[in-house]
Amino acid sequence: MQDLSGKTVIVLLSGGLDSMVCAGLAREAGARIVALTVDYNQRHRVELDSAARIATAVGAAEHIVLPLDLRRFGGSALTADIDVPKDGVGEDIPVTYVPARNLIFLSLTLGLAEARRSQDIFIGVNALDYSGYPDCRPEFIAGFQHLAQLATRDGDKGVDFAIHAPLQHMTKADIAAEAARLGMDAGMSWSCYDPTPEGLHCGLCDSCRLRRKGFADAGLADPTRYAVEA
Amino acid sequence: MQDLSGKTVIVLLSGGLDSMVCAGLAREAGARIVALTVDYNQRHRVELDSAARIATAVGAAEHIVLPLDLRRFGGSALTADIDVPKDGVGEDIPVTYVPARNLIFLSLTLGLAEARRSQDIFIGVNALDYSGYPDCRPEFIAGFQHLAQLATRDGDKGVDFAIHAPLQHMTKADIAAEAARLGMDAGMSWSCYDPTPEGLHCGLCDSCRLRRKGFADAGLADPTRYAVEA
Numbered sequence: 001m002q003d004l005s006g007k008t009v010i011v012l013l014s015g016g017l018d019s020m021v022c023a024g025l026a027r028e029a030g031a032r033i034v035a036l037t038v039d040y041n042q043r044h045r046v047e048l049d050s051a052a053r054i055a056t057a058v059g060a061a062e063h064i065v066l067p068l069d070l071r072r073f074g075g076s077a078l079t080a081d082i083d084v085p086k087d088g089v090g091e092d093i094p095v096t097y098v099p100a101r102n103l104i105f106l107s108l109t110l111g112l113a114e115a116r117r118s119q120d121i122f123i124g125v126n127a128l129d130y131s132g133y134p135d136c137r138p139e140f141i142a143g144f145q146h147l148a149q150l151a152t153r154d155g156d157k158g159v160d161f162a163i164h165a166p167l168q169h170m171t172k173a174d175i176a177a178e179a180a181r182l183g184m185d186a187g188m189s190w191s192c193y194d195p196t197p198e199g200l201h202c203g204l205c206d207s208c209r210l211r212r213k214g215f216a217d218a219g220l221a222d223p224t225r226y227a228v229e230a
Numbered sequence: 231m232q233d234l235s236g237k238t239v240i241v242l243l244s245g246g247l248d249s250m251v252c253a254g255l256a257r258e259a260g261a262r263i264v265a266l267t268v269d270y271n272q273r274h275r276v277e278l279d280s281a282a283r284i285a286t287a288v289g290a291a292e293h294i295v296l297p298l299d300l301r302r303f304g305g306s307a308l309t310a311d312i313d314v315p316k317d318g319v320g321e322d323i324p325v326t327y328v329p330a331r332n333l334i335f336l337s338l339t340l341g342l343a344e345a346r347r348s349q350d351i352f353i354g355v356n357a358l359d360y361s362g363y364p365d366c367r368p369e370f371i372a373g374f375q376h377l378a379q380l381a382t383r384d385g386d387k388g389v390d391f392a393i394h395a396p397l398q399h400m401t402k403a404d405i406a407a408e409a410a411r412l413g414m415d416a417g418m419s420w421s422c423y424d425p426t427p428e429g430l431h432c433g434l435c436d437s438c439r440l441r442r443k444g445f446a447d448a449g450l451a452d453p454t455r456y457a458v459e460a
Contacts, residue, residue, distance in 0.1 A: 068298050075345030093383045100341035103381040107337040111330035115305030134386040143380050147373045151333040153323045156364040 001166060005030035009120040009164075010109045013037050013063070015050030017211060018167055020189040021175050022124035023058045024182040025166050033060040034116055036109055040070040040098070043078045043193060050190040057188060062116075066108065075099045077193070084194040086204035093132045094206060096193055102135035106144050106163070107151075113161065114154050122164045129172035129214065131206045141165050172214030180220055187223035196227045203228035231396060235260035239350040239394075240339045243267050243293070245280030247441060248354035248397055250419040251405050253288045254412040255396050256352050263290040264346055266339055270300040270328070273308045273423060280420040287418060292346075296338065305329045307423070314424040316434035323362045324436060326423055332365035336374050336393070337381075343391065344384050352394045359402035359444065361436045371395050402444030410450055417453035426457045433458035 009031040011023045026033055035058075037051040048065060055063035074080035076098040085094055102125065109121045125136040134140060145163040149155035167175055179186045191211040192201035201208050203226030212230060215222035239261040241253045256263055265288075267281040278295060285293035304310035306328040315324055332355065339351045355366040364370060375393040379385035397405055409416045421441040422431035431438050433456030442460060445452035 064302055066299065066302055069296065070341065072294055072296055073342050073345040075341075093386065097383050098341075099344035099383070100337055100381055103377070104334070104337040104341055107330055107334040111300065111305075111328075111334055112303050114329035115303040134383060135381050137380070140377075140380040143377045147333070147370075147377050150367070150370040150373050151330055151365050153327050153329070153364060156323065 001025055001029045003030055004120065006032070007120060008032045008034060008061070008116055008118040009122055010113045010116065010118055011035045011060075011122040012105055012109050012124070013051045013054060015047035015054065015190050016124070016207075017179065017186060017189040017191055017214070018124035018126060018175060019051075020054045020184060020186070021178050021182065022122050022167060023054055024179070024184050026122050027058040028182060031120070033058055034112065034118065035060040035063040036112055037063065037065045038105055038108065039065055039067045041079065043084070044190065044195055046195050046199065047190040050188055053188045057184065064112070070098060070101070073099060084205050086202070089131060089206045089209055091132070093134065096131065096206065097133055100135070102133070102140070103144070110148050110152065110161065114152055119154065119159050119161050120164060121161065122166070124167050125165050126167040126170055126175065128170065129210045138165075138168055141168070171217070172210050173217035176214040176218040176220050185223065191224075198227070200225050200227040202226070203230075231255055231259045233260055234350065236262070237350060238262045238264060238291075238346055238348040239352055240343045240346070240348055241265045241290075241352040242335055242339050242354070243281045243284060244354075245277035245284065245420050246354070246437075247409065247416055247419040247421055247444070248356060248405060249281075250284045250414060250416070251408050251412065252352050252354035252397060253284055254409070254414050257288040258412060261350070263288055264342065264348065265290040265293040266342055267293065267295045268335055268338065269295055269297045271309065273314070274420065274425055276425050276429065277420040280418055283418045287414065294342070298334075300328060300331070303329065314435050316432070319361060319436045319439055321362070323364065326361065326436065327363055330365070332363070332370070333374070340378050340382065340391065344382055349384065349389050349391050350394060351391065352396070354397050355395050356397040356400055356405065358400065359440045368395075368398055371398070401447070402440050403447035406444040406448040406450050415453065421454075428457070430455050430457040432456070433460070
């Protein structure tokens with residue numbers, strides 16, 4: 001990671017393991033962190049508490065939690081009354097896909113970047129151990145970076161925006177190991193799409209399965225409390 | 231305009247003259263209209279009332295007014311305590327530019343399009359009589375349409391999204407004439423960035439100047455009540 005000392009960066013912080021490590025890498029690079037969390041009225045709004053803990057842990061200069069009620073649109077198991085699949089990670093893009101979510105969220109980070117005179121945006125997408133969401137793929141991130149130049153006043157004036165996706169080519173095991181290397185407590189983060197009434201990770205949704213497999217493959221203790229054991 | 235009978239389209243509806251005519255053209259094309267208005271805590275929130283009137287006038291099947299508080303970001307005369315310029319339309323991009331606004335709004339329309347199984351989005355941008363905002367230019371709109379394919383599940387499955395910007399190459403006089411041709415009452419719409427306490431158009435901001443000049447150049451009666459006469 002390049003040295004970002006003295007630079008303000010915008011970190012898209014969901015509260016999940018990936019965004020936690022992404023924020024940790026921005027901190028390690030010496031950046032001044034402005035964290036953005038979108039409260040999109042998601043099924044697993046408990047992740048907002050994790051985002052707040054992580055923002056504190058990385059010493060964020062500012063943490064904006066922005067309400068944006070995507071339940072008004074619906075169309076996803078995370079924003080409508082559609083069951084979260086529990087039968088394992090499949091080949092197709094699953095119903096937990098939220099229409100255009102990463103494009104919406106990156107667009108918001110870009111607006112915030114301009115307003116804070118930042119040109120660096122961090123997002124924790126990865127396209128190896130993931131659910132096949134199109135908006136996690138490298139070509140989407142590259143396309144967004146290109147469009148950022150056309151979409152903004154700063155881009156028009158020649159500022160080069162950089163969309164940093166440092167986990168892009170990591171497996172979930174790599175990410176779990178990276179959390180350990182950074183000395184971050186992965187127990188701060190939240191992954192489950194369908195938390196139990198007792199506030200546990202369900203253990204069966206795609207996101208729980210990927211998380212659990214990551215710690216196992218990395219040979220690391222998993223701090224997560226799952227309702228269903230492996 | 232192509233025939234859109236039976237198709238659901240998403241219309242980005244600010245409540246201004248341009249979005250009004252844009253919605254009128256979608257209606258004329260026979261489309262079923264889902265209108266999206268973003269309440270971004272803008273200085274001229276009175277435009278939301280106009281958006282509601284226009285949505286009714288065009289017979290929108292659905293009108294979503296979505297709160298998204300861009301004042302949390304600031305960085306614009308429309309979303310922060312910065313004076314709205316009153317000295318005429320200049321060469322530079324003015325401080326009324328809202329960071330990444332059209333990218334944020336188009337991203338939202340794209341998410342809504344996917345959720346409503348629509349592939350057609352209408353936006354009333356034009357790049358002739360405008361304030362030089364980069365996110366009104368044809369290359370931005372084309373770039374967004376390209377990225378829409380990479381950003382979405384539907385795009386991944388081969389659905390071709392179309393971003394319709396039917397006012398792209400119209401002057402403000404053309405747009406005023408188009409409103410008349412469509413039989414729409416331009417008095418429904420709101421343009422002013424800095425409404426007076428009495429609820430009048432200020433008459434001096436860029437948006438008022440462009441609006442007034444449009445009606446004058448078209449040789450049409452201007453239904454607008456300006457605080458300062460020409």
